[in-house]
Amino acid sequence: MIRLRQTGFSYLFLLPSFLLTAVLGIYPIGWAIWYMFFDYKGYGTASFVGLDNFDRLLRDTLFWDTVVNTFVYAGGKLLITIPLALVLAVILNRSFRGRSALRAIVFLPTIISSAVMAVVFYMLFNSYNGLLNQYLLKLHLIPERIDWLGPDHAMLTAIMIAVWGAIGNYMLLFLAGLQNIPQDIYESSSLDGASRWQQFWYLTVPMLGPVLQMVIMLAIINSLKGYESIMVLTDGGPIGKTEVMYLYVYKLFFPTPSASFTADQQFGYGSAVGFATAVIVGLVTIVYHLLSRRLNQLQ
């Protein structure tokens, strides 16, 4: 009897959470899995087309371009963010005056909306009346305006902005990991004559191993998924140079004026592309996982 009452009470308390998760979290995924086998434009009737959407996906060079762009964007962001965040964490783990203020400054971008910052960075970087060019010209650091958001530099600019927003978060994660490393190994190693650099390379990095692997995993997933900032900054332009795969999916469902590849909503095909992006992210995660396990075994 008591057991039954407990179960009833539990279900009652679980109901809001379960209902919301099922209806707004799980059902939409089911919806997408259902419609990726249909030709459905959002109006009229949906007609079953089997695997046609996936056939189209394989031949959709625009999509595969966005996959390449996604890897360039995520790779560039990681290659700058992770080493920089790690070095900052190691420095900010020592005690010196102004340490907590510096930590607070480095973490600050994490609390600011990436959409809002993209608007700010747009005003900084745009070539016509962007503030950055004007400052650089005035300081005679560049001979002429640089087209930061033009076809040649837009991706680099997007990556720099992503690094700006991400570095504090990973710095803090590394810092949490560093605080679990016992301090006495540093003392004994410096008695043995190890330099700071040797300590970093042969003590800190290996001791941080598991944390490092987890943080990098997190960073990979986050940077493959991120598209909000690019969406506001360039909307994938110019000429698709910063179009990343999740932004491509978005435009298939909510066409923007700049989405030259589709004027229509394409729910069926969009679902298939969305599914493919999830699979790609999943595959990258698995490959990374296997590689890092291999690395562990070698050590």
Added chain:
Amino acid sequence: MTNMATVVQAKRPSRYLPAGRIGGKVLIGLFLLIIAALILFPLIVTGFGSLMTNAEITAGGKLIPADWQFINYKEAWVQANFSRFLWNSFFLSATSTIGTLIVASMAAYVVERMTFPGKALFVGLQAATMFISIGAVVLRPQFQLMVKLHLHTTLWGVVLILISAHAYIFFILLSFLKGLSRELDEAARIDGCSNAGIYWRILLPLLRPALGVGALFTFCGAWNEYLRPLVFTLNNPELQTLTVGLSYLRYGPTAAVQTHYMFAGACLSILPLLLAYVVANKSFMQMTAGSLKG
């Protein structure tokens, strides 16, 4: 004591720092200075830019405004509709924070303290929603559902969607509850307290630190949320939040003459969180570091 100190000090070579060490210290200091400057630069430009005339910004090359144009805020407030955006952002963040904390804490309570069939399934379901992401696809069925419920013309639709993503807070509260002793529950039960009473009178007050961090996390997330409010207000400019309203200015036909409004709007969006951050940056940092442990 004094003897010990002198011995220790004599052993440490810190008084006779070799030139290399000093050079290293200077380099590290320089590095930190550059990083801090790069991080703060866009924010400083935003702050000062919001107090310049549009002409002054466009002419460029200046950091500090010649004449502080506080009127920008007044105009952005009235003409660019930022009063409305600010209220919408606040409404969305406050309601979804309260909702998330209630829903997640109720679920965490029964999952941690009760036994019932299907518990593992529920936990698995929560974990799955955190890891599976098919991008913007889910926005469409979510939107259609809200149309059916007639919630697409209010912000409540977005609120419900934000609350539905409470898995992260659920797991934080769950791990925190695990650390709370069950003895208090038992004592309260013997005194005749009901299950709901234990949740409300005993555990929620004890959970306060975790709820605080969770609230900060959720509020920040909702305040900075862009895509969901964007999609839900495509036909409803009156419902736009600060993030959405601001991005509309950037793509609007009058963007070039409204730079100062955009800076003022960005400031309005950043300032509330910034003030909270200055007061309690330790708590903000907890929400990231906590994710490593929890």
